[in-house]
Amino acid sequence: MTKWEYAPAPEATEIVSVKDTYGNYIGGEFVEPNSNEYFKTINPATEEVLSAVPVADESDVDKAVSAARKAFGTWSSMAPGDRAKFVYRIARVIQERAREMAVLETMNGGKPIKESRDIDIPLAAAHFFYYAGWADKLEYAFPGRRAEPLGVAAQVIPWNFPMLMLAWKIAPAIATGNTVVLKPAETTPLTALMFAEICEQVGLPPGVVNIINGAGATGAALVKHPDVDKVAFTGSTEVGKMIQRELAGTHKKLTLELGGKAANVIFEDAPLDQAVEGIVNGIFFNQGQVCCAGSRLLVQESVAEHLLDKLKRRLATLRLGDPLDKNTDIGAINSRAQLDKIKRLVGVGVEEGAELFQPACDIPERGFWFPPTIFTGVSQSHRIAQEEIFGPVLSVMTFRTEDEAVEKANNTPYGLSAGIWTEKGSRILWMADRLRAGVVWANTFNRFDPASPFGGFKESGFGREGGRHGLEAYVKLVAP
């Protein structure tokens, strides 16, 4: 099978206006940082500088937390129905400005426009719509109890789904009456800053949402600020553990969404062509930079050869290149640091004796790129079977029986997600009962819905985001 030739179809970028410099968004205004320090944010597909963004130091963090505290009184005592209107308005403006936001997300993060346009931004809007709906119905979510907001929520998010992670964090927090200080990841601040503009546009009371920028030091200062009541973090397991240690013994409530090493389990009776699409979506969606990516493929031995032939043929048709092109399947890796990590771990895989397959593919000269990669001959003890690579790299293993599949799938320090492909409903239920994973997909993968809770077991973290469960992280329940 060869790749079809298409004329380039890049999305126009004129719709987006990026400022040369931004401030932190504190108390309803963009303000210069006390630190006087800025960092450049780039387009990872071209390495072109897009803008300069402030580094918030401890005093900037303090200013943002104070603004959030000040806003908490009025926001938490507002009639829930009125609060809901603001959250609805945010959702609608995200929809109205969806194209602009999708282009900006792709420019700053490197993900294919078809993903930011069809998945990231529509889902972000959907989360605001969903939680707007709950704002005045909390007595139905928690019957017999009264749900009170916690206060100021400190939220630190990663770069793989910048706008979507912002929505997962901010929507339930403000819908339940909390105020927020959010720090986007240092490589992808721009859609969060556009979101700050949207907060202004909808007339959100100043201080309800504050956006500060910076890297790990800023995040650390935010989560340890004494006037914060709740911390929500998505990112690496390493930093998650540091935050948990930092918060131990304090009054702060914590949820952590960390890494994963999901098994995608293919039984011999599975619809194999569909499964191939599911495997591709599982590991190449967002270049594999997905905490719930299906990075370990477990195939029943009897169909392994056949399935791998199909999969390799399919890989040869994937298009890597300009993320703004509507035909692109594989965009840029988010940063040079992430690309280095992927290269390092792929090198380890080769040294450990696994067999590497990559389809022929042209790599652009500038920017950060990694071709779709499959490792066969992988054993359970290989580092590429155990560690999160967070790139477009699939480790393939085989099994013979259901028991073996369960044992291998659970043989990981993580437990975020898993996939099962089989025609037998009873087998799906049997497997789902035994897989230690927060989300188990059956005959699909990487499906998200705001009504469905998401979160991990073991080192993948704790707490749930999304759904009715996602409200619990932002409220204390008291007698009515």
Ligand code: NAI
């Ligand atoms: P990271 O955990 O360092 O960064 C995530 C967020 O935490 C960013 O906003 C960052 O500025 C902030 N942060 C960093 N250090 C902090 C600290 N000490 N206190 C508070 N906030 C802090 O992740 P990084 O370095 O970008 O990626 C490393 C690896 O982590 C990736 O290769 C991947 O394996 C994993 N990762 C997992 C994610 C997930 O969705 N579960 C998302 C991003 C990374």
Ligand code: MG
């Ligand atoms: Mg880090």
